Amino acid sequence: MAPRDPFITIGQLAARTGVAVSAIRFYEDRGLLRALRTEGNQRRFLRSDIRRVSFILIAQRLGLALAEIETQLANLPQGRAPTLADWQKMSRRMRFEIDQRIMLLTRTRNQLDQCIGCGCLSLERCRLYNKDDKLGAKGPGPRAVLD
Amino acid sequence: MAPRDPFITIGQLAARTGVAVSAIRFYEDRGLLRALRTEGNQRRFLRSDIRRVSFILIAQRLGLALAEIETQLANLPQGRAPTLADWQKMSRRMRFEIDQRIMLLTRTRNQLDQCIGCGCLSLERCRLYNKDDKLGAKGPGPRAVLD
DNA sequence: TTGCAACCTCAAGCACACTTGAGGTCAAGC
DNA sequence: GCTTGACCTCAAGTGTGCTTGAGGTTGCAA
Numbered sequence: 001m002a003p004r005d006p007f008i009t010i011g012q013l014a015a016r017t018g019v020a021v022s023a024i025r026f027y028e029d030r031g032l033l034r035a036l037r038t039e040g041n042q043r044r045f046l047r048s049d050i051r052r053v054s055f056i057l058i059a060q061r062l063g064l065a066l067a068e069i070e071t072q073l074a075n076l077p078q079g080r081a082p083t084l085a086d087w088q089k090m091s092r093r094m095r096f097e098i099d100q101r102i103m104l105l106t107r108t109r110n111q112l113d114q115c116i117g118c119g120c121l122s123l124e125r126c127r128l129y130n131k132d133d134k135l136g137a138k139g140p141g142p143r144a145v146l147d
Numbered sequence: 148m149a150p151r152d153p154f155i156t157i158g159q160l161a162a163r164t165g166v167a168v169s170a171i172r173f174y175e176d177r178g179l180l181r182a183l184r185t186e187g188n189q190r191r192f193l194r195s196d197i198r199r200v201s202f203i204l205i206a207q208r209l210g211l212a213l214a215e216i217e218t219q220l221a222n223l224p225q226g227r228a229p230t231l232a233d234w235q236k237m238s239r240r241m242r243f244e245i246d247q248r249i250m251l252l253t254r255t256r257n258q259l260d261q262c263i264g265c266g267c268l269s270l271e272r273c274r275l276y277n278k279d280d281k282l283g284a285k286g287p288g289p290r291a292v293l294d
Numbered sequence: 295t296t297g298c299a300a301c302c303t304c305a306a307g308c309a310c311a312c313t314t315g316a317g318g319t320c321a322a323g324c
Numbered sequence: 325g326c327t328t329g330a331c332c333t334c335a336a337g338t339g340t341g342c343t344t345g346a347g348g349t350t351g352c353a354a
Contacts (some may be wrong), residue, residue: 011300021301022343030341040300061255063210066341091259098256102249108208109245112238128351158330168331169313177311187320189331215312 003081007036007044017053021098024053032056055090062097069131154183154191164200171200178202179217183223195228202237209244 013020027033033052035043052073059069075090076082109114161168174180175190180199182190206216221231222237241264 009301020343023194023341025302026342038350040301040352041303042350058255094157095256095259098252098259102252105249105252109242109249111243112242137218156330167313170311172332173312185320185333188333189320207311 006047008047008049010035010043010045013045013049013053016050017057019053019057027056027066029052030066030070032066032073046081051082051087052076058094062094062101064097155194155196157182157190157192160192160196160200163197164204166200166204174200174203174213177217179213179220193228195246198229198234205241209241209248213242218252266293 008016010021010024013019014024017024025043028035033045033049035045038044055073056066056069059072064072072090072093073137076086076136083092110127154171155163157168159170160166163175164171171180172190175182180192180196182196185191198235202220203213203216205215206219211219219237219240222240
C-alpha cells in the first residue's frame with residue numbers, strides 16, 4: 001500500500017483508534033461507519049474515519065448511546081472527509097452536551113449538600129430522591145446516565 | 148397493617164421509591180437489599196430500606212454499576228435502620244464521587260476547547276482521543292461512564 | 295507457489311440490569 | 325368462606341454493546 005493511499009484497512013483503523021476490529025465491523029453494521037470494498041470484498045475506510053471513531057469513543061465517554069451518536073454523526077458528510085468546519089461544529093455541540101452534564105452534576109451536588117445536614121435521601125421533601133424529579137427511565141437495558 | 152408497623156411490603160417499597168417490584172426482588176437477589184419473611188413467606192422490608200433504594204437510584208444516576216453500589220452500601224448496617232451519621236457518611240462519599248466526575252468533565256471540556264481550534268479529535272497530539280489516556284474499557288457489556 | 299496473517303460472513307455467546315410469564319399461594323374485605 | 329389483588333418462585337426473554345468461534349477467502353512476501 002503506497003504511503004499516500006487515502007484508504008486504510010480495518011486493521012489499521014483498529015490500531016489507530018484502539019478499538020477492536022470486531023467493534024468496527026459492529027459500528028459499520030449499526031450505520032455509524034461506512035466502508036468501501038476492494039474487489040476481494042475487504043473493507044477500505046477513509047483516513048477521516050479515524051476521527052469518526054474517535055468521536056464515537058468520546059461521545060461514549062459522555063454516556064451517549066450508539067443510537068444518539070449515530071444521530072450526531074449524521075451531521076457529518078458521508079463518504080467524503082469532513083472539513084475542519086464540520087468538525088468544529090461537532091465540537092461545539094459536544095461542548096454544549098458537556099456543559100449540560102456539568103450543570104446537572106452540580107445541581108445534584110448542591111441537593112446532596114442540603115441532604116447532608118438532615119441525612120435524608122428518602123424523605124418526601126428531599127428533591128434528590130424524588131421520583132417525579134428523576135430522569136425518566138428508558139425501559140429495560142442499561143440506563144442512560146445523567147442525561 | 149397498623150400505621151406504626153415498622154415493616155413494609157414489597158409493593159409499598161416499590162410505590163415509595165418508584166422502582167418496579169421485580170427490580171426490588173432483583174436487588175435482593177443481588178444482595179443490595181435484605182428482607183425478612185412473614186410466616187406466609189412474603190417479604191417485609193424496613194422503612195429505612197426506602198432510603199437504601201433511593202441511594203441505589205442516585206448512585207445509578209452517577210453511573211455506578213450495581214456491584215459498586217453494593218460495595219458502597221456495605222458501609223451501612225444490615226438489618227437495622229442506619230443512623231443519621233451513617234447516612235451523612237454516605238452522603239459525603241457521594242459528594243466526593245460527584246466532585247470527581249465534575250472535574251473529569253471539566254478536563255474533557257478544556258481539552259475539547261483546545262480541539263475546537265484545530266478541529267482535530269483524531270491527531271496524535273490530541274489528548275482527547277489518545278487511547279492511552281482513555282479510561283480503560285472494562286470488558287464486554289455496558290461501559291462505565293466517566294469514572 | 296506457497297505460506298500465513300489479515301481479512302470475510304454469520305451465528306451464537308456474554309455481562310448488565312432488569313422484565314415477563316407461567317403456575318401457584320396469601321391475606322384482607324365483603 | 326370466597327373472591328381478588330398482592331404476593332411467591334423459577335425460567336426465560338430483552339436491549340445494549342460488543343466478543344468469540346467456525347469455516348472460508350485474500351493478498352503480500354519469501
